[in-house]
Amino acid sequence: MFQYNPAEPLPTVEQLPDSDGKPVDNELQVEVAGLLSAILSLAWAGRTDWFFGANLGLYYAPDEEPVVPDGFLSLGVQRHKGEHGRPSYVVWEEGALPVLVLEIVSRTYRGEYGSKLTLYQQLAIPYYVIYNPMRRRQQSPFAAYRLVDGNYHRQEAEPFWMQEVGLGLGRGEGTYKGWQREWLYWFNQDGRRLSTPEEQMEQERAKIAALERRLRQLGEDPVGL
Template identity: 30%
Template sequence: MNVTTTSPNISSSSYLSSSSETEWELMPEPDISEVVIEDEQPVDNLISEKQQRLLTSSAYSSLNVEIPFLVTANVGLFYAEKKPPLVPDVMLSLKVKCPEDWSQKKNRSYFTWNFGKSPEIAIEIVSNKVGNELGSKFKNYLDAGVDYYVIFDPLKYLSKNVLQVYKKQVSSYQLQEDYWLEAVNLGLTLWSGEFEGQFYQQWLRWCDKSGNILLTGDEKFELEKQRAETEKQRAETEKQRAETEKQRAETEKQRADHLAQILREQGIDPDLI
Protein backbone atom coordinates (compact mmCIF):
# COMPACT_ATOMS: atom_id res chain seq x y z
CA MET A 1 0.00 0.00 0.00
CA ASN A 2 1.57 3.26 -1.11
CA VAL A 3 0.07 6.06 0.91
CA THR A 4 1.45 9.35 2.12
CA THR A 5 0.10 11.96 4.42
CA THR A 6 0.88 15.15 6.18
CA SER A 7 -1.14 15.12 9.34
CA PRO A 8 -3.19 18.32 9.59
CA ASN A 9 -2.87 20.62 12.54
CA ILE A 10 -6.03 21.72 14.28
CA SER A 11 -5.15 24.87 16.11
CA SER A 12 -7.14 26.79 18.65
CA SER A 13 -7.50 29.62 16.14
CA SER A 14 -9.57 27.37 13.86
CA TYR A 15 -11.82 26.14 16.65
CA LEU A 16 -15.40 27.43 16.55
CA SER A 17 -17.66 26.67 19.50
CA SER A 18 -21.38 26.08 18.99
CA SER A 19 -22.14 28.12 22.09
CA SER A 20 -20.11 29.90 24.69
CA GLU A 21 -18.64 27.96 27.58
CA THR A 22 -20.10 30.48 29.98
CA GLU A 23 -23.63 29.64 28.84
CA TRP A 24 -23.02 25.95 29.41
CA GLU A 25 -21.50 26.58 32.82
CA LEU A 26 -24.62 28.44 33.93
CA MET A 27 -26.90 25.54 33.02
CA PRO A 28 -27.93 23.28 35.93
CA GLU A 29 -26.97 19.65 35.53
CA PRO A 30 -30.11 17.60 34.74
CA ASP A 31 -31.03 14.46 36.63
CA ILE A 32 -30.00 11.51 34.44
CA SER A 33 -30.66 8.71 36.91
CA GLU A 34 -33.49 7.32 34.76
CA VAL A 35 -31.81 8.00 31.43
CA VAL A 36 -30.89 4.93 29.39
CA ILE A 37 -27.40 5.41 27.97
CA GLU A 38 -26.59 1.85 26.89
CA ASP A 39 -29.30 0.06 24.90
CA GLU A 40 -27.09 -2.93 24.01
CA GLN A 41 -28.07 -2.66 20.34
CA PRO A 42 -25.39 -3.80 17.88
CA VAL A 43 -24.11 -1.75 14.97
CA ASP A 44 -25.93 -2.25 11.68
CA ASN A 45 -23.48 -4.26 9.62
CA LEU A 46 -19.81 -5.01 8.94
CA ILE A 47 -19.43 -1.97 6.69
CA SER A 48 -20.56 0.35 9.49
CA GLU A 49 -18.49 -1.44 12.13
CA LYS A 50 -15.24 -1.32 10.16
CA GLN A 51 -15.91 2.18 8.86
CA GLN A 52 -16.42 3.50 12.37
CA ARG A 53 -13.15 2.02 13.57
CA LEU A 54 -11.29 3.27 10.51
CA LEU A 55 -12.35 6.85 11.24
CA THR A 56 -11.72 6.67 14.98
CA SER A 57 -8.40 4.81 14.83
CA SER A 58 -6.93 7.03 12.12
CA ALA A 59 -7.94 10.14 14.03
CA TYR A 60 -6.19 9.03 17.20
CA SER A 61 -3.16 7.81 15.26
CA SER A 62 -2.61 10.82 13.02
CA LEU A 63 -4.38 13.96 14.20
CA ASN A 64 -1.73 16.44 15.27
CA VAL A 65 -3.47 18.93 17.48
CA GLU A 66 -2.54 21.48 20.07
CA ILE A 67 -5.86 21.04 21.84
CA PRO A 68 -7.50 17.83 23.13
CA PHE A 69 -10.22 16.13 21.14
CA LEU A 70 -12.64 13.23 21.33
CA VAL A 71 -13.70 10.93 18.49
CA THR A 72 -16.36 8.35 19.28
CA ALA A 73 -18.27 5.63 17.46
CA ASN A 74 -21.89 4.78 18.21
CA VAL A 75 -21.98 6.79 21.46
CA GLY A 76 -25.08 8.63 22.63
CA LEU A 77 -25.18 12.41 22.16
CA PHE A 78 -27.47 13.92 24.81
CA TYR A 79 -28.16 17.56 23.99
CA ALA A 80 -31.38 18.41 25.84
CA GLU A 81 -33.05 17.24 29.04
CA LYS A 82 -35.83 14.67 28.53
CA LYS A 83 -35.06 14.32 24.84
CA PRO A 84 -33.84 11.04 23.40
CA PRO A 85 -30.18 11.02 22.46
CA LEU A 86 -28.78 11.09 18.98
CA VAL A 87 -26.38 8.26 18.22
CA PRO A 88 -24.13 9.30 15.33
CA ASP A 89 -22.00 6.53 13.91
CA VAL A 90 -18.98 8.79 14.43
CA MET A 91 -18.66 12.17 16.08
CA LEU A 92 -15.72 14.47 16.68
CA SER A 93 -15.51 17.12 19.35
CA LEU A 94 -12.62 19.53 19.85
CA LYS A 95 -11.36 21.07 23.04
CA VAL A 96 -12.67 18.28 25.24
CA LYS A 97 -11.15 15.36 27.10
CA CYS A 98 -12.55 11.89 27.60
CA PRO A 99 -13.70 11.60 31.25
CA GLU A 100 -11.52 9.34 33.35
CA ASP A 101 -14.04 8.06 35.91
CA TRP A 102 -16.30 5.78 33.90
CA SER A 103 -18.06 4.54 37.03
CA GLN A 104 -20.15 7.73 36.89
CA LYS A 105 -23.06 7.51 34.50
CA LYS A 106 -22.60 11.08 33.30
CA ASN A 107 -19.12 10.18 32.01
CA ARG A 108 -20.14 7.26 29.80
CA SER A 109 -22.00 9.21 27.11
CA TYR A 110 -21.68 12.62 25.50
CA PHE A 111 -23.81 14.96 27.63
CA THR A 112 -23.34 18.42 26.15
CA TRP A 113 -23.91 20.12 29.50
CA ASN A 114 -21.04 18.14 31.03
CA PHE A 115 -18.61 18.60 28.16
CA GLY A 116 -19.60 22.27 27.91
CA LYS A 117 -20.14 22.21 24.15
CA SER A 118 -21.58 20.32 21.22
CA PRO A 119 -19.44 18.17 18.95
CA GLU A 120 -18.27 19.78 15.71
CA ILE A 121 -18.91 16.78 13.45
CA ALA A 122 -21.56 14.06 13.37
CA ILE A 123 -21.31 11.33 10.72
CA GLU A 124 -24.16 9.00 9.81
CA ILE A 125 -23.34 5.82 7.86
CA VAL A 126 -26.44 4.80 5.95
CA SER A 127 -27.25 1.08 6.16
CA ASN A 128 -30.95 1.09 5.26
CA LYS A 129 -33.75 3.39 4.14
CA VAL A 130 -35.41 3.97 7.51
CA GLY A 131 -32.80 5.94 9.45
CA ASN A 132 -34.18 9.42 8.63
CA GLU A 133 -30.70 10.65 7.67
CA LEU A 134 -32.27 12.96 5.08
CA GLY A 135 -35.28 13.70 7.25
CA SER A 136 -35.72 14.39 10.96
CA LYS A 137 -32.02 14.07 11.77
CA PHE A 138 -31.36 17.40 10.07
CA LYS A 139 -33.41 19.19 12.71
CA ASN A 140 -32.11 16.99 15.51
CA TYR A 141 -28.46 17.68 14.79
CA LEU A 142 -29.24 21.34 14.23
CA ASP A 143 -30.94 21.49 17.64
CA ALA A 144 -27.90 19.72 19.10
CA GLY A 145 -25.65 22.49 17.75
CA VAL A 146 -23.49 20.23 15.57
CA ASP A 147 -21.46 22.30 13.08
CA TYR A 148 -21.12 19.65 10.38
CA TYR A 149 -23.61 16.90 9.59
CA VAL A 150 -22.13 14.25 7.28
CA ILE A 151 -24.09 11.54 5.49
CA PHE A 152 -22.07 8.63 4.11
CA ASP A 153 -24.20 6.38 1.91
CA PRO A 154 -21.80 3.77 0.44
CA LEU A 155 -24.54 1.58 -1.03
CA LYS A 156 -26.58 4.57 -2.29
CA TYR A 157 -29.73 3.71 -0.38
CA LEU A 158 -30.91 7.31 -0.16
CA SER A 159 -29.53 9.00 -3.27
CA LYS A 160 -26.87 8.79 -5.95
CA ASN A 161 -24.55 10.79 -3.70
CA VAL A 162 -22.22 8.60 -1.67
CA LEU A 163 -21.04 11.48 0.50
CA GLN A 164 -22.83 14.66 1.56
CA VAL A 165 -21.40 17.28 3.92
CA TYR A 166 -23.72 19.86 5.44
CA LYS A 167 -22.58 22.96 7.32
CA LYS A 168 -24.69 24.61 10.00
CA GLN A 169 -26.00 28.05 9.20
CA VAL A 170 -28.16 30.20 11.48
CA SER A 171 -31.28 28.05 11.30
CA SER A 172 -30.53 25.30 8.79
CA TYR A 173 -27.86 23.14 7.22
CA GLN A 174 -26.39 24.00 3.83
CA LEU A 175 -24.97 21.34 1.53
CA GLN A 176 -21.31 22.00 0.73
CA GLU A 177 -19.85 21.58 -2.73
CA ASP A 178 -16.68 20.07 -1.30
CA TYR A 179 -15.75 17.91 1.67
CA TRP A 180 -13.44 20.34 3.47
CA LEU A 181 -14.54 21.19 7.03
CA GLU A 182 -13.06 24.63 7.40
CA ALA A 183 -14.00 25.18 11.04
CA VAL A 184 -11.93 22.21 12.17
CA ASN A 185 -9.20 22.38 9.53
CA LEU A 186 -9.96 18.84 8.48
CA GLY A 187 -11.43 17.15 5.43
CA LEU A 188 -13.17 13.98 4.32
CA THR A 189 -12.48 11.94 1.20
CA LEU A 190 -13.51 8.69 -0.45
CA TRP A 191 -10.68 6.18 -0.61
CA SER A 192 -10.24 2.83 -2.30
CA GLY A 193 -8.00 0.43 -0.46
CA GLU A 194 -7.55 -2.23 2.19
CA PHE A 195 -8.39 -1.91 5.87
CA GLU A 196 -7.85 -4.84 8.22
CA GLY A 197 -7.58 -7.26 5.32
CA GLN A 198 -10.77 -6.05 3.66
CA PHE A 199 -10.52 -4.29 0.31
CA TYR A 200 -13.32 -1.80 -0.36
CA GLN A 201 -13.87 0.77 -3.09
CA GLN A 202 -15.37 3.54 -0.98
CA TRP A 203 -13.97 3.90 2.51
CA LEU A 204 -14.60 7.26 4.14
CA ARG A 205 -11.33 8.78 5.37
CA TRP A 206 -10.16 11.93 7.11
CA CYS A 207 -7.72 13.98 5.05
CA ASP A 208 -5.74 17.19 5.15
CA LYS A 209 -6.11 20.22 2.87
CA SER A 210 -3.98 18.56 0.19
CA GLY A 211 -6.09 15.40 0.21
CA ASN A 212 -3.55 13.23 2.07
CA ILE A 213 -5.39 10.69 4.19
CA LEU A 214 -4.82 10.37 7.92
CA LEU A 215 -3.16 7.02 8.50
CA THR A 216 -4.11 4.35 11.00
CA GLY A 217 -1.47 2.96 13.31
CA ASP A 218 -1.13 -0.14 11.12
CA GLU A 219 -0.71 1.99 8.00
CA LYS A 220 1.94 4.12 9.68
CA PHE A 221 3.74 0.95 10.76
CA GLU A 222 3.56 -0.46 7.23
CA LEU A 223 4.76 2.85 5.78
CA GLU A 224 7.69 2.93 8.21
CA LYS A 225 8.42 -0.69 7.34
CA GLN A 226 8.48 0.20 3.64
CA ARG A 227 10.75 3.16 4.35
CA ALA A 228 13.10 0.93 6.35
CA GLU A 229 13.14 -1.66 3.54
CA THR A 230 13.82 1.08 0.98
CA GLU A 231 16.66 2.40 3.12
CA LYS A 232 18.02 -1.12 3.53
CA GLN A 233 17.93 -1.63 -0.24
CA ARG A 234 19.58 1.75 -0.77
CA ALA A 235 22.33 0.85 1.70
CA GLU A 236 22.80 -2.53 0.02
CA THR A 237 23.01 -0.87 -3.39
CA GLU A 238 25.57 1.59 -2.05
CA LYS A 239 27.54 -1.27 -0.52
CA GLN A 240 27.51 -3.14 -3.83
CA ARG A 241 28.55 0.03 -5.68
CA ALA A 242 31.44 0.52 -3.24
CA GLU A 243 32.47 -3.13 -3.63
CA THR A 244 32.34 -2.82 -7.41
CA GLU A 245 34.44 0.33 -7.23
CA LYS A 246 36.92 -1.44 -4.94
CA GLN A 247 37.17 -4.35 -7.37
CA ARG A 248 37.58 -1.97 -10.30
CA ALA A 249 40.38 -0.13 -8.47
CA GLU A 250 42.05 -3.44 -7.60
CA THR A 251 41.84 -4.60 -11.21
CA GLU A 252 43.28 -1.29 -12.38
CA LYS A 253 46.12 -1.60 -9.86
CA GLN A 254 46.89 -5.13 -11.00
CA ARG A 255 46.92 -4.00 -14.64
CA ALA A 256 49.24 -1.11 -13.78
CA ASP A 257 51.55 -3.38 -11.78
CA HIS A 258 51.67 -5.85 -14.65
CA LEU A 259 52.51 -3.13 -17.14
CA ALA A 260 55.22 -1.77 -14.83
CA GLN A 261 56.74 -5.25 -14.56
CA ILE A 262 56.87 -5.56 -18.36
CA LEU A 263 58.62 -2.18 -18.62
CA ARG A 264 61.19 -3.14 -15.98
CA GLU A 265 61.91 -6.39 -17.82
CA GLN A 266 62.68 -4.23 -20.86
CA GLY A 267 65.05 -2.04 -18.80
CA ILE A 268 62.60 0.87 -18.56
CA ASP A 269 61.92 2.52 -15.23
CA PRO A 270 58.08 3.02 -15.18
CA ASP A 271 58.45 5.83 -12.59
CA LEU A 272 60.33 7.91 -15.18
CA ILE A 273 57.66 7.66 -17.82
Protein backbone atom coordinates in the same frame (compact mmCIF):
# COMPACT_ATOMS: atom_id res chain seq x y z
CA MET B 1 -30.39 25.35 20.53
CA PHE B 2 -31.74 23.64 23.64
CA GLN B 3 -31.56 25.58 26.90
CA TYR B 4 -31.00 24.18 30.39
CA ASN B 5 -32.63 25.49 33.55
CA PRO B 6 -29.79 26.15 36.03
CA ALA B 7 -32.23 25.84 38.94
CA GLU B 8 -32.92 22.18 38.09
CA PRO B 9 -30.32 19.52 38.92
CA LEU B 10 -29.05 17.84 35.77
CA PRO B 11 -28.45 14.07 35.58
CA THR B 12 -24.84 12.98 35.46
CA VAL B 13 -23.27 10.66 32.92
CA GLU B 14 -23.37 7.83 35.49
CA GLN B 15 -27.13 8.24 35.90
CA LEU B 16 -27.94 8.04 32.19
CA PRO B 17 -28.22 4.93 29.97
CA ASP B 18 -25.21 4.56 27.70
CA SER B 19 -27.18 4.18 24.44
CA ASP B 20 -30.66 3.99 22.96
CA GLY B 21 -30.56 0.18 23.11
CA LYS B 22 -30.69 -0.21 19.33
CA PRO B 23 -27.88 -2.27 17.79
CA VAL B 24 -26.21 -1.29 14.53
CA ASP B 25 -27.51 -3.32 11.60
CA ASN B 26 -24.42 -3.38 9.43
CA GLU B 27 -20.70 -3.99 9.94
CA LEU B 28 -19.82 -0.83 8.02
CA GLN B 29 -21.43 1.34 10.68
CA VAL B 30 -18.71 0.17 13.05
CA GLU B 31 -15.74 -0.06 10.71
CA VAL B 32 -16.13 3.28 8.87
CA ALA B 33 -16.22 5.22 12.12
CA GLY B 34 -13.44 3.06 13.54
CA LEU B 35 -11.13 3.92 10.65
CA LEU B 36 -11.81 7.65 10.98
CA SER B 37 -11.07 7.47 14.70
CA ALA B 38 -7.85 5.53 14.10
CA ILE B 39 -6.60 8.05 11.53
CA LEU B 40 -7.30 10.96 13.87
CA SER B 41 -5.50 9.20 16.72
CA LEU B 42 -2.43 9.04 14.51
CA ALA B 43 -2.68 12.52 12.96
CA TRP B 44 -3.52 14.26 16.26
CA ALA B 45 -1.39 12.09 18.53
CA GLY B 46 0.02 15.16 20.30
CA ARG B 47 -3.36 16.74 20.98
CA THR B 48 -5.60 16.14 23.99
CA ASP B 49 -8.42 18.56 23.13
CA TRP B 50 -10.66 16.38 20.96
CA PHE B 51 -12.92 13.36 21.11
CA PHE B 52 -14.30 11.15 18.36
CA GLY B 53 -17.29 9.07 19.43
CA ALA B 54 -18.78 6.13 17.54
CA ASN B 55 -22.23 4.65 18.25
CA LEU B 56 -22.22 6.45 21.57
CA GLY B 57 -25.27 7.99 23.21
CA LEU B 58 -25.28 11.77 22.71
CA TYR B 59 -27.36 13.52 25.38
CA TYR B 60 -28.23 17.03 24.26
CA ALA B 61 -31.12 17.81 26.68
CA PRO B 62 -32.00 16.35 30.12
CA ASP B 63 -35.59 15.52 29.18
CA GLU B 64 -34.85 14.02 25.75
CA GLU B 65 -33.79 10.54 24.70
CA PRO B 66 -30.22 10.43 23.41
CA VAL B 67 -29.42 10.37 19.73
CA VAL B 68 -26.75 7.84 18.76
CA PRO B 69 -24.77 9.03 15.73
CA ASP B 70 -22.59 6.55 13.87
CA GLY B 71 -19.76 8.99 14.50
CA PHE B 72 -19.18 12.50 15.85
CA LEU B 73 -16.25 14.79 16.53
CA SER B 74 -16.01 17.28 19.39
CA LEU B 75 -13.26 19.85 19.89
CA GLY B 76 -12.13 21.58 23.06
CA VAL B 77 -12.96 18.59 25.28
CA GLN B 78 -10.85 15.97 27.05
CA ARG B 79 -9.40 13.30 24.78
CA HIS B 80 -9.88 10.60 27.41
CA LYS B 81 -11.97 10.51 30.58
CA GLY B 82 -11.09 8.14 33.38
CA GLU B 83 -9.83 4.60 33.19
CA HIS B 84 -12.85 3.25 31.34
CA GLY B 85 -13.67 6.19 29.08
CA ARG B 86 -17.05 7.76 28.43
CA PRO B 87 -20.18 5.60 28.76
CA SER B 88 -21.98 8.33 26.80
CA TYR B 89 -21.47 11.94 25.74
CA VAL B 90 -23.39 14.39 27.93
CA VAL B 91 -23.35 17.90 26.48
CA TRP B 92 -23.98 19.78 29.73
CA GLU B 93 -21.03 17.99 31.36
CA GLU B 94 -18.69 18.26 28.39
CA GLY B 95 -19.51 21.91 27.75
CA ALA B 96 -19.47 21.43 23.97
CA LEU B 97 -21.66 20.03 21.23
CA PRO B 98 -20.01 18.06 18.43
CA VAL B 99 -18.63 20.12 15.57
CA LEU B 100 -19.33 17.25 13.14
CA VAL B 101 -21.87 14.43 13.09
CA LEU B 102 -21.68 11.45 10.74
CA GLU B 103 -24.53 9.10 9.88
CA ILE B 104 -24.13 5.96 7.75
CA VAL B 105 -27.17 4.72 5.84
CA SER B 106 -27.48 0.95 5.99
CA ARG B 107 -30.27 -1.61 5.75
CA THR B 108 -32.68 0.12 8.10
CA TYR B 109 -33.51 3.76 7.40
CA ARG B 110 -33.27 5.77 10.61
CA GLY B 111 -34.10 9.30 9.56
CA GLU B 112 -30.68 10.32 8.26
CA TYR B 113 -32.23 12.62 5.63
CA GLY B 114 -35.22 13.64 7.75
CA SER B 115 -35.57 13.68 11.54
CA LYS B 116 -31.86 13.48 12.30
CA LEU B 117 -30.99 16.20 9.83
CA THR B 118 -33.64 18.41 11.45
CA LEU B 119 -32.39 17.64 14.96
CA TYR B 120 -28.73 18.35 14.20
CA GLN B 121 -29.75 21.58 12.51
CA GLN B 122 -31.76 22.61 15.60
CA LEU B 123 -28.75 21.81 17.77
CA ALA B 124 -26.65 24.09 15.55
CA ILE B 125 -24.03 21.43 14.85
CA PRO B 126 -21.78 23.07 12.23
CA TYR B 127 -21.28 20.06 9.95
CA TYR B 128 -23.39 17.02 9.12
CA VAL B 129 -22.28 14.24 6.76
CA ILE B 130 -24.35 11.33 5.47
CA TYR B 131 -22.47 8.39 3.98
CA ASN B 132 -24.65 6.10 1.89
CA PRO B 133 -22.35 3.21 0.88
CA MET B 134 -25.19 0.99 -0.34
CA ARG B 135 -26.71 3.82 -2.41
CA ARG B 136 -30.09 3.35 -0.72
CA ARG B 137 -33.21 5.51 -0.98
CA GLN B 138 -32.05 6.84 -4.37
CA GLN B 139 -29.67 9.19 -2.57
CA SER B 140 -26.10 10.08 -3.47
CA PRO B 141 -23.33 8.12 -1.71
CA PHE B 142 -21.96 11.20 0.07
CA ALA B 143 -23.88 14.24 1.30
CA ALA B 144 -22.27 17.02 3.33
CA TYR B 145 -24.05 19.91 4.99
CA ARG B 146 -22.73 23.15 6.47
CA LEU B 147 -24.75 25.24 8.93
CA VAL B 148 -25.28 28.75 7.57
CA ASP B 149 -27.51 31.21 9.44
CA GLY B 150 -29.19 28.39 11.34
CA ASN B 151 -29.93 26.19 8.31
CA TYR B 152 -28.08 23.35 6.65
CA HIS B 153 -26.85 23.95 3.12
CA ARG B 154 -25.71 21.07 0.95
CA GLN B 155 -22.06 21.29 -0.08
CA GLU B 156 -20.94 19.89 -3.41
CA ALA B 157 -17.17 19.68 -2.92
CA GLU B 158 -15.58 16.37 -2.00
CA PRO B 159 -13.42 16.12 0.00
CA PHE B 160 -15.57 18.43 2.07
CA TRP B 161 -13.39 21.00 3.87
CA MET B 162 -14.30 21.98 7.44
CA GLN B 163 -12.55 25.15 8.49
CA GLU B 164 -13.22 24.77 12.22
CA VAL B 165 -11.81 21.25 12.18
CA GLY B 166 -8.85 21.98 9.92
CA LEU B 167 -9.56 18.82 7.93
CA GLY B 168 -11.63 17.63 5.03
CA LEU B 169 -13.77 14.51 4.80
CA GLY B 170 -14.42 12.41 1.72
CA ARG B 171 -14.36 9.00 0.08
CA GLY B 172 -11.46 7.00 -1.27
CA GLU B 173 -10.45 3.46 -2.17
CA GLY B 174 -8.25 1.68 0.32
CA THR B 175 -7.72 -1.26 2.64
CA TYR B 176 -8.63 -1.41 6.31
CA LYS B 177 -8.23 -4.58 8.36
CA GLY B 178 -7.60 -6.39 5.10
CA TRP B 179 -10.90 -5.17 3.60
CA GLN B 180 -10.46 -3.54 0.21
CA ARG B 181 -13.32 -1.15 -0.59
CA GLU B 182 -14.44 2.47 -0.55
CA TRP B 183 -13.93 4.16 2.83
CA LEU B 184 -14.28 7.59 4.36
CA TYR B 185 -11.00 9.39 4.98
CA TRP B 186 -9.69 12.65 6.41
CA PHE B 187 -7.92 15.01 3.98
CA ASN B 188 -5.61 17.98 4.45
CA GLN B 189 -6.22 21.39 2.89
CA ASP B 190 -4.27 20.40 -0.23
CA GLY B 191 -6.66 17.50 -0.81
CA ARG B 192 -4.16 14.82 0.19
CA ARG B 193 -5.55 11.89 2.14
CA LEU B 194 -4.17 11.36 5.64
CA SER B 195 -2.41 8.05 6.19
CA THR B 196 -4.05 5.24 8.10
CA PRO B 197 -2.11 3.48 10.90
CA GLU B 198 -1.66 0.46 8.61
CA GLU B 199 -0.27 2.63 5.82
CA GLN B 200 2.03 4.40 8.25
CA MET B 201 3.40 1.06 9.44
CA GLU B 202 3.93 -0.08 5.85
CA GLN B 203 5.79 3.14 5.05
CA GLU B 204 8.05 2.59 8.06
CA ARG B 205 8.71 -1.01 6.99
CA ALA B 206 9.62 0.20 3.50
CA LYS B 207 12.05 2.77 4.94
CA ILE B 208 13.72 0.14 7.12
CA ALA B 209 13.97 -2.30 4.20
CA ALA B 210 15.52 0.40 2.00
CA LEU B 211 18.04 1.27 4.72
CA GLU B 212 18.98 -2.39 5.18
CA ARG B 213 19.53 -2.76 1.43
CA ARG B 214 21.72 0.33 1.41
CA LEU B 215 23.80 -0.98 4.31
CA ARG B 216 24.28 -4.33 2.57
CA GLN B 217 25.38 -2.55 -0.60
CA LEU B 218 27.91 -0.48 1.34
CA GLY B 219 29.23 -3.62 3.01
CA GLU B 220 29.72 -5.32 -0.36
CA ASP B 221 31.35 -2.21 -1.86
CA PRO B 222 33.84 -0.69 0.62
CA VAL B 223 34.74 2.00 -1.93
CA GLY B 224 31.25 3.40 -1.42
CA LEU B 225 32.23 4.26 2.12
